[in-house]
Amino acid sequence: MSDRTWTVSGLIRAVNEVLEQGFSGVRVEGEVTNLKPSGRGHLYFSLKDEAASLDCVMWASRASRLRFEVEDGLAVMTTGSLTVYPQRGRFQLVVDELEPLGLGALQLAFEQLKRRLDAEGLFAPDRKRPMPGLPSRVGIVTSLSGAALHDMLRVLLRFPNVEVIVAPAAVQGSGAAAEIAGALGRMAGSGLVDVVIVGRGGGSLEDLWAFNEEPVARAIAASPVPVISGVGHEVDFTIADFVADIRAATPTQAAELVVTQLERQVRRLDEGQSALLRDLARHRALAHTRLAGLAGSSGLARLPHRMRLFRARLDRAERLRAVFGRLKERALARLDRATGVLRQLPALVAAGGHRRVVDSRRQQLAQLARARLGRARATLDGHQRALSHLGPRMVLERGYSITTRAGDPRPLRDAGAVGPGVELHTTLARGELRSIVAKRAPRSGGGTERQVAEDQRSLFDDGSGGS
């Protein structure tokens, strides 16, 4: 074997045969360095430990199945075969399987996608849209065969005015992510729903995996209506949960959030309506009370009585004026009589026939007459003054008063005409008094009163009697 001369190809072929037998399916642990993805999807990198480095290649057919991204510094466990690449004669590991050390592949993929989308701002709180005001048209993206759909419908159909539109999608297995993303896209484009619930029931991390894939995350982010995620159980957090506008712990809870919102809005509406009716009734009652209060107020209630009082006073004033008028007429008549006598005087004197005497007498008489006339005029003036003093106003000014029974304008002359409890109106020079008869004085006192009444009558009935 030692003296055999090899061709290069032959030697490498021979080495590869040995390597194939002894180093197929080897497991190698190390840290990824010098990662160089090729345009065709192959991964070129080195695995190294503290002392050594090994060239590796992972062909695109294998690399495309990786759920996480291989990156420099990643500690991995690889499985593959050692070969020498004939064209370069380089020794390398052709990697079939590659697993991260420590974290599982799925966790790693999850962390990586989460970090990337977070850096992009897809989880930002200000992207989150609130539950719609009236989410009565509900889109559901889930599997038709899952229990989750049944659970959600059971809750949603509790509300009478709800429309549910289901866009079916496989929620596990290969292709599930693409189906979910597609269903979300169709739902978004339909314009038929106010809110979308995307979810499925519980399962293993592998079962829920579709909800951790980028296409689903992107489809949720692109939805024109708010998206509620309800994936698995409460403990399960998926990328979909982070991107969704609202995260529900389970599909059932997602449906409950919608129904709760609907019920809350209906309650608000009911409360608003009953408050409106109540307030209207209250305002009406308030207005009625005010009106009643006005009608019953003392001012208005006393009005008729006050009117009667005014009328009585007016009547009294009218009567007084009439009395005064009569007094004046009589006085004027007497004045006329006196003037007539005075006028006849010269004629009577002339009839005597003694002209001269007459003439001289005439002057005398004229003087006399003038004097007489002057006296008469003075007397008249006196009468007139007296008369003006005799007016009821002056009578009252002098301290007299007129008493009438309430509602009866005629002056009271006889104490006998009223009994105790009768209401009296007394007109004074200034103002009026209203009083109730407490007691009728005995006859002797009554005499005095009658005397006063008599005086009053004589004053009013006959001007001359009073002077």
Add this chain to the structure above:
Amino acid sequence: MTGLEDHDVKREKSDQAPEDRFEDQLAKLEEIVARLEDEGVGLEESLDLFEAGMKLVKSCRARLEQVEQRVARLLESEGGEPKTEELEKEEA
């Protein structure tokens, strides 16, 4: 291409909030109730407020009752109007 345009138009429609959304109307209704609760409001004004409030109640109820309970399935369709078919209860 036309399908894409249709899609865009539709999205714009659904994005654009109607002038008075349900919750806006509810908020208005609650505002009116709050004003009515003020005793200082005159009878005339209270009647106006009541009328406006009842209009809102009616409109909200109408919106709510427009939606009839049903469960449908969104069918795949290439462009054009989205289609639905009733979903059998047994399926659910």
